Amino acid sequence: MLRHYDKLGLVRPTGRTSGGYREYVDDDIRRLFHVESLRTLGLSLDETRRALDDPDCAPVELVGNLARHTRARIASEQELLTRLEHVDATAPTRWDDVLRIVHLLRALESGSGSLRQQALLSQDPSTSLPVDALVEAVLSEDDPNVAGALHWSLARAGGRGLPALAAAMESDAAEVRRRAVEATTAVRTADATALLRRALADDDPTVRTRAALALGDRGDTAAVPTLVELVVAGRRDVEAAELLGSLSETAPSTCDIVGALQDALAAAHDAPTRLRLTQALAEIPGAAAREVLTRLTADDDRTVAGTATAILGRTNPGRRSRSRVREDADPW
Amino acid sequence: MLRHYDKLGLVRPTGRTSGGYREYVDDDIRRLFHVESLRTLGLSLDETRRALDDPDCAPVELVGNLARHTRARIASEQELLTRLEHVDATAPTRWDDVLRIVHLLRALESGSGSLRQQALLSQDPSTSLPVDALVEAVLSEDDPNVAGALHWSLARAGGRGLPALAAAMESDAAEVRRRAVEATTAVRTADATALLRRALADDDPTVRTRAALALGDRGDTAAVPTLVELVVAGRRDVEAAELLGSLSETAPSTCDIVGALQDALAAAHDAPTRLRLTQALAEIPGAAAREVLTRLTADDDRTVAGTATAILGRTNPGRRSRSRVREDADPW
DNA sequence: TTGCTCCTCACGTCACGTGAGGTGGC
DNA sequence: TTGCTCCTCACGTCACGTGAGGTGGC
Numbered sequence: 001m002l003r004h005y006d007k008l009g010l011v012r013p014t015g016r017t018s019g020g021y022r023e024y025v026d027d028d029i030r031r032l033f034h035v036e037s038l039r040t041l042g043l044s045l046d047e048t049r050r051a052l053d054d055p056d057c058a059p060v061e062l063v064g065n066l067a068r069h070t071r072a073r074i075a076s077e078q079e080l081l082t083r084l085e086h087v088d089a090t091a092p093t094r095w096d097d098v099l100r101i102v103h104l105l106r107a108l109e110s111g112s113g114s115l116r117q118q119a120l121l122s123q124d125p126s127t128s129l130p131v132d133a134l135v136e137a138v139l140s141e142d143d144p145n146v147a148g149a150l151h152w153s154l155a156r157a158g159g160r161g162l163p164a165l166a167a168a169m170e171s172d173a174a175e176v177r178r179r180a181v182e183a184t185t186a187v188r189t190a191d192a193t194a195l196l197r198r199a200l201a202d203d204d205p206t207v208r209t210r211a212a213l214a215l216g217d218r219g220d221t222a223a224v225p226t227l228v229e230l231v232v233a234g235r236r237d238v239e240a241a242e243l244l245g246s247l248s249e250t251a252p253s254t255c256d257i258v259g260a261l262q263d264a265l266a267a268a269h270d271a272p273t274r275l276r277l278t279q280a281l282a283e284i285p286g287a288a289a290r291e292v293l294t295r296l297t298a299d300d301d302r303t304v305a306g307t308a309t310a311i312l313g314r315t316n317p318g319r320r321s322r323s324r325v326r327e328d329a330d331p332w
Numbered sequence: 333m334l335r336h337y338d339k340l341g342l343v344r345p346t347g348r349t350s351g352g353y354r355e356y357v358d359d360d361i362r363r364l365f366h367v368e369s370l371r372t373l374g375l376s377l378d379e380t381r382r383a384l385d386d387p388d389c390a391p392v393e394l395v396g397n398l399a400r401h402t403r404a405r406i407a408s409e410q411e412l413l414t415r416l417e418h419v420d421a422t423a424p425t426r427w428d429d430v431l432r433i434v435h436l437l438r439a440l441e442s443g444s445g446s447l448r449q450q451a452l453l454s455q456d457p458s459t460s461l462p463v464d465a466l467v468e469a470v471l472s473e474d475d476p477n478v479a480g481a482l483h484w485s486l487a488r489a490g491g492r493g494l495p496a497l498a499a500a501m502e503s504d505a506a507e508v509r510r511r512a513v514e515a516t517t518a519v520r521t522a523d524a525t526a527l528l529r530r531a532l533a534d535d536d537p538t539v540r541t542r543a544a545l546a547l548g549d550r551g552d553t554a555a556v557p558t559l560v561e562l563v564v565a566g567r568r569d570v571e572a573a574e575l576l577g578s579l580s581e582t583a584p585s586t587c588d589i590v591g592a593l594q595d596a597l598a599a600a601h602d603a604p605t606r607l608r609l610t611q612a613l614a615e616i617p618g619a620a621a622r623e624v625l626t627r628l629t630a631d632d633d634r635t636v637a638g639t640a641t642a643i644l645g646r647t648n649p650g651r652r653s654r655s656r657v658r659e660d661a662d663p664w
Numbered sequence: 665t666t667g668c669t670c671c672t673c674a675c676g677t678c679a680c681g682t683g684a685g686g687t688g689g690c
Numbered sequence: 691t692t693g694c695t696c697c698t699c700a701c702g703t704c705a706c707g708t709g710a711g712g713t714g715g716c
């Protein structure tokens with residue numbers, strides 16, 4: 001290094017011994033330390049020489065430029081690290097696997113929705129997927145088709161994406177939590193169900209709605225209070241009522257759905273809400289629901305009373321309503 | 333690049349045209365893309381060639397190593413960026429200034445306390461200081477002498493360190509807040525006083541104590557409730573009482589200190605606390621304090637009554653007590 | 665005499681970029 | 691004929707590191 005600096009003329013020893021050895025005096029050492037100091041700021045040898053020798057060379061812009069370049073380098077190194085960690089997470093055994101993963105990651109970063117989607121759908125089912133990258137992608141995916149492909153891929157990966165989805169469920173941004181809960185509904189594991197249950201307590205009504213509908217679909221009675229809330233609020237109430245109906249078929253003893261609807265009826269004072277709750281009772285099989293409906297035929301609200309009467313007059317109301325819901329195109 | 337890869341044997345075109353042009357067939361292009369993919373992971377050309385050509389070359393350890401090195405590079409680039417920002421913040425006009433700042437920054441990072449201290453004390457008073465670096469240093473400085481030198485330097489920089497100190501006052505770590513409040517006491521500006529006032533509401537008693545004593549010293553009556561609290565708690569109570577005394581001398585009308593002590597006496601039920609409050613009253617000049625003391629001569633607690641009697645018998649109790657406190661070595 | 669440090673000269677590293685001088689196809 | 695792209699060969703970049711072969715002082 002000393003020889004190099006000497007050759008460049010950056011730090012020259014003032015003298016030489018009789019044997020030809022370089023002899024550095026105090027001023028040379030000082031200059032050497034100055035060079036080392038500036039080098040810790042990332043200056044090149046040439047910039048260092050100009051800084052020390054050229055009185056016109058001002059530090060402000062050079063230091064500013066160095067900072068800008070360093071920030072840019074950090075950003076790209078950070079991207080590189082994320083890529084490496086995503087690849088590493090799939091524990092590839094051959095470079096072929098690495099190439100497939102890199103191709104997928106690059107496609108996911110691309111601006112073209114069809115490219116993103118195509119890369120996802122063309123994945124070999126036997127290769128393991130970079131689930132954290134998929135979760136990251138699904139949390140910022142605007143294109144519903146690509147989001148669908150991501151859900152499918154995450155479902156294929158089983159529960160391996162759930163830790164990242166659970167973390168996303170703690171996000172401050174409601175949109176992120178919504179996308180997380182939607183992705184979670186695609187995963188059919190007990191852990192996914194547990195995560196959906198936690199989402200029932202979310203502040204955002206959309207998050208709660210999606211969690212409740214997904215849990216209801218899994219026959220999970222933990223969804224019942226939120227499903228009743230949906231009927232009350234008139235949000236996705238037909239589907240919610242339908243799910244309450246099948247829940248009381250599959251788990252009749254564990255939870256009193258008729259009781260919950262009755263409580264909601266007692267608490268509701270506006271006519272449309274009471275009508276929705278009455279219609280929901282039509283979905284519930286068994287004597288308990290019919291009993292409540294019978295009482296409702298004498299309700300003060302004539303629409304409610306009339307609806308209750310009509311429901312009781314039908315032979316098999318549940319099956320009819322359910323098939324109607326199933327015919328809806330894209331219920332989301 | 334194509335010529336380079338050709339020469340290295342990394343990507344060779346299958347054929348040549350009659351004119352000698354390189355002719356890449358589909359497989360060559362594919363290989364080129366594979367090379368590009370692996371290069372986005374940070375592999376060197378040589379590693380890329382081995383990965384694509386050597387079936388024994390396993391990806392796991394290479395990818396792991398790349399990730400480790402990338403993390404190390406990010407860390408050192410981050411350090412570099414911090415240094416650059418500290419230098420940039422001082423807006424140096426000449427490289428001499430830059431060298432001085434870098435010398436100071438390197439000394440502050442050194443493990444030797446005396447080196448840190450010496451670098452601080454030898455700073456030319458005319459050069460501007462990297463205040464954020466000083467604040468960063470003071471928040472993690474264990475050596476009280478170095479901390480003192482840092483306080484002195486921050487005081488010299490006026491209020492420029494206050495934004496960083498204010499941020500540190502929001503830290504979760506009580507020790508950081510303590511160091512921040514201590515550094516703030518060295519700064520004699522209105523902004524520093526405002527920051528100390530906010531520290532009066534801190535959860536940590538030490539933070540409150542230091543803020544209150546510093547504010548009292550500045551004649552700020554906002555400190556009164558906390559100073560009374562200190563007397564009640566028996567923590568730094570002699571100094572607190574002394575400051576209450578001088579506050580009632582300098583700002584007698586703005587705040588009723590005697591009233592505050594009286595309220596504390598009414599609320600306190602244990603003997604030592606009532607005694608400390610009685611002694612504090614000795615520091616307060618004027619008829620109001622003497623009146624309360626006169627009433628206390630008939631107190632149920634005989635020690636309190638005796639002390640009140642003794643205080644009233646003295647000619648100039650305030651001055652005596654104050655000079656005693658001033659004789660303490662290192663009141664902190 | 666034996667290690668030891670220093671010397672010079674020259675080449676290697678890494679992934680290209682950049683001329684100089686020349687050529688093939690429109 | 692005129693641009694244009696491509697070709698090869700060779701050198702430069704950046705901050706040193708690494709031998710090879712030699713030498714001075716203990």
